[in-house]
Amino acid sequence: MPVYKNEKAKGDNKWWFQFYTGEVKNGTRERITKRGFRTKKEAEKAMIEAQAAQQKGEYIEPSKKLFHDYLQEWLKTKRNLGEQTLELYDSYLRTHIIPSLGQIPLTKLTAYDIEMFLDSLYAKGLSPSTVKRIFSVVNASLNSAELKGIISKNVANRVEKPQASSRRQLVVWEPEFVSEFLEKTRYASRYWIAVYLAVMTGMRQGEILGLRWSDIDFEKRNLTIQQTVNRHREIKDGAKTKKSVRSVALSPETVEVLKEHRKHILQERVELGPDYQNNDLVVCTQFGGPTTQRAIQKVWPNFLKKTGAPKITFHDLRHTHASLLIKQGVHIKVISERLGHSSISITMDRYGHLMSNMQEEAANGLDKIIRTAISQNE
Template sequence: MGAYKDKNVKKNPWYYSFYTGTITNGKRDREKQRGFKTKKAAEAAEAEHKTKLKNGSYFEPQKALFGAFISDWCKNKRNISPETKELYENNIRLYINPAIGHIPVSKLNAQHIDDFITYMIEEKELGEWSVKRAFSNVNTCLNDSVKKKLIEYNPCNGVDKPRVSRKIRPIWAPEFAFDFADKTRRKSRYWIATYIALMTGMRPGEILGLRWSDIKFEEKTLTIQQTVTKKRRIKNGAKTKSSVRSIAISTSLVDALKEHKVMILQERLLLGTAYQQNDLVVCTSFGGAATMRSIQRMWDRQLIKYEAPHIAFYDLRHTHVAFLIKINVPLKAISERLGHTSVAFTMDTYGHLLPNMQSDAADGLDVLQSESLSIAK
């Protein structure tokens, strides 16, 4: 046997088929794979298949259950962070295995995927983002498997993929935000994290990873080059390549950072060699990386104490964007400041904060027309 062309198939008509030499239930075992563009490609894949059968490395999807299959995929997944891998593993253990882990890979179909989505929504009562992430794990695994020709088709393509409703995040007005920042100043060692978020729009992990060496006081800039994870691991780099960036900072933030640095230096002198030399701006009293949980506790206490409208700490990033829009900062500059991958993403995320852009444009045209006519006369 060898490579053949299916005349009824227009796209990628070539396939291979051969007998393995073994017999199961009185029948000769045969291996077959479709979907090749050329005869040469089919023959090469057949040769590779035979080699893997000979050395025992060939994977037979018919005999593998999806739970073990996706676990092996996760284990071999490279170029992802430890946090992402841990998220994959949790999704497999908590949601994927109980719902579809027992199904053979070769039998997995679109109905199984639909049932999996329903299971997460109705039985596990997961939120939209959790459902989307777990589904994406399954979808990515199966897409990778199609590329490797382990399976012919990804059943996720046959279902309506979970979507996330974009929610409008609450923000504070400038007069309230700055008054709150002034009232809470120096009320907690972690207050500086609040002020950095308000004045830069940095992500929480970026704030926790900020070092004194990343700040140029004279130039009034800071550079984001590392983050702190939820497990207090200091990690080089940032969320994406575009997230590694420099941010111009205001004079008021420079003054607040200098004031905070005095306190940090006093703690270092007091503890001596017991102080952890991580160079972190936001840190514990021993110099260690602070946790987001500590920041959140401080934040929740202050919201209650000063009877502030409840917003999440992360919403200070959205509040910062509202400030920039209010003072007419160009969208491209806002996108770069936030570390977004594109202006389109910034517009999609914060477009609801721009309700007056159309009317401003129309008013601007009226002004331009009036000025132009005056000059012409």
């Protein structure tokens, strides 16, 4: 059945569709009608989805659909998001959004409801940045509902958007302290290798836990990030984004450290024999299984205490890696590639302030070049 364009109402040229369900109620053939689509293509797509849902007995009239039901459907469409982002969205839905707003019919949701919801998040003691992220999920879901013609307007647009507090100042270690820290903690835990890789490669924690020996080319001195381990200790193909699937060059010392670590892992494998879970993982339990992120977080405070190091997170080691590269004068594009950022602008936004001294060094370098040229011509 074709879709239609509303050309009669002045100023309203939106598309709509209507189809019969095949059922008769009180002598009248039942039909489903939805309006408000911006394009013919959107209307046709929505009609096909509605027909499929109706045939399965899953169709709910928009006026009766609860926000809870819509959110679950909406999350299933976000296949383009990375696994960690999807997990975060799901957590926000289960923990905060659905318990507070889930039982409200989607078409009855108001700006006041959302304002009260945001107030409740602050009352829970959540940080401004977390509240802002949760609001973004609600806003994105309602934008999608408006685009599909399920609701006439996104009421979240009428709410004053939460403002995140200023970004936490990055804490990075100086090269001298990094060396001291790695030396003092080297034999403190089997998970020291994860710390070392974070400093020397800038890999994310999930990427480090998913690294396999087969991903490392010892002759060419590089590794390829092709899988991760999530917080549920599940091994997942790919990485956070397409850009995150990348190759990272290794220093000669890093290669030697990895070779030494591999000897230890092979020894454990031989001792356990058939009981060993061979996942080919660089960072693993003594039985060869994936390591939980929680296990790393558990030993991390002990490392800090042992060395008297300033309190930072494991993820801050990634920032330290970027800082070390900047101090060497490495090009920002190379840094961005090593970190797996989707664009250089992200790298600049995060680490640009660490490059403030490079302007002065560049200016001083000009003097040196010019003086050298003059002396050579005299």
